Amino acid sequence: MRSYNQYCSVAKALDVVGDRWTLLIVRELLARGPSRYTDLRSGLPGIATNLLADRLREMEAAGLVEREDAPPPVATALFRLTERGAGLGSVISELGRWGVPLMSDYRPQDAFRGQWLRLPVRMFLADHEPGQPPVSIEVRAEDQTAVIDVADGRVSLRLGAAPDADATITGPPPRILTLFSGNLPLAEAEDHGIRITGSREAVRRILPRDSGQAISKLP
């Protein structure tokens, strides 16, 4: 990217991360952890393969990303954030928070990935009964499956299935987001395309208690 040539820390930061796709690559590495090239590509639907390669090189040169050659047997490289790169987490968080109201428009061409739930989970959900034993909740949105683990008073999300989950939540991504943000009472969820099986108590345990104003009301 061309430099803005301004002696201002915001401009200097944008000189480094202002290129198209750069911050989304950081988002992906934050959400997935160290990733292979191909996994990054699938987590960044729409990116041209040459652009991903270009950006990763630039980000490596800028000290945001490290390329780690895996040991001989696998022979596949991993990309991971450096500490400096991970320092962009707060920027991503604030951008994501600001963008929440925009989630009310879900267009057919919008892609969705399970790991993109990690930020909303951290932002909206909490364990309201930390004393209780751990539970796990499977989330199925579109064709993506992820698992919310609740333990030690903390809520976290991982990719993959959990056949023995205490509950499952199934529905289109925007409905699930609305549910998580506190704008869709659990009681009304089933009327809006959400299906819940198993322990509703487990779900109630982590949903926001007060309705957030985050996402616009349902139509």
Next chain:
Amino acid sequence: MRSYNQYCSVAKALDVVGDRWTLLIVRELLARGPSRYTDLRSGLPGIATNLLADRLREMEAAGLVEREDAPPPVATALFRLTERGAGLGSVISELGRWGVPLMSDYRPQDAFRGQWLRLPVRMFLADHEPGQPPVSIEVRAEDQTAVIDVADGRVSLRLGAAPDADATITGPPPRILTLFSGNLPLAEAEDHGIRITGSREAVRRILPRDSGQAISKLP
């Protein structure tokens, strides 16, 4: 900007503010308040005039900016942030904080504007003696002049001169930044191109007490 077409609030946010120059226009409106077109242009050195006009139109359409026609006497239009646009303040702050270490490279072609000190002032300076009477400190960096007002335990910056200031700080922008960030002890400042006149007590009152690790050490 082309949409990323991803159902993720970070991607949606970047769909709106990810274009080149857009966040810097927000920075400028945050730092200066409602501004005329020409003032924006001078606060965004390097921007092409057609791009500024384009961006302002897009930002108006996106609800970030309002165009206010001033009352008859002046007959000049002002651009101001909407509440939604001002909500980007935390994004700008985090970007600016992340960019602080990059301020160690000051290149000859880097432009500088007095209002760009507003973020560093808010980030680094504080009134350590809130009980004392108000003071004002004039800052001269490059050809820019600004005034730091200290009153009611708060520190703020405004553009313009203060002939009756209690103290003045003069020096190149990077040295002043280093001083503000706590990485240049006041005692050594004069050896590094900083000139201070008037009450050093007034200056000491607002400088950080502990040396921050923000900006890299001096060469």
Next chain:
DNA sequence: CCGGATCCGGGTTGATACTG
């Protein structure tokens, strides 16, 4: 299948000139 490199068309940006 993984991890890119190369090529090309089109859209965006940048610089400058010009205008009400």
Next chain:
DNA sequence: CAGTATCAACCCGGATCCGG
């Protein structure tokens, strides 16, 4: 002062190809 017009240069997106 507040933009519009024009055009060249650059960047991005999409497709294709290539070596392990």
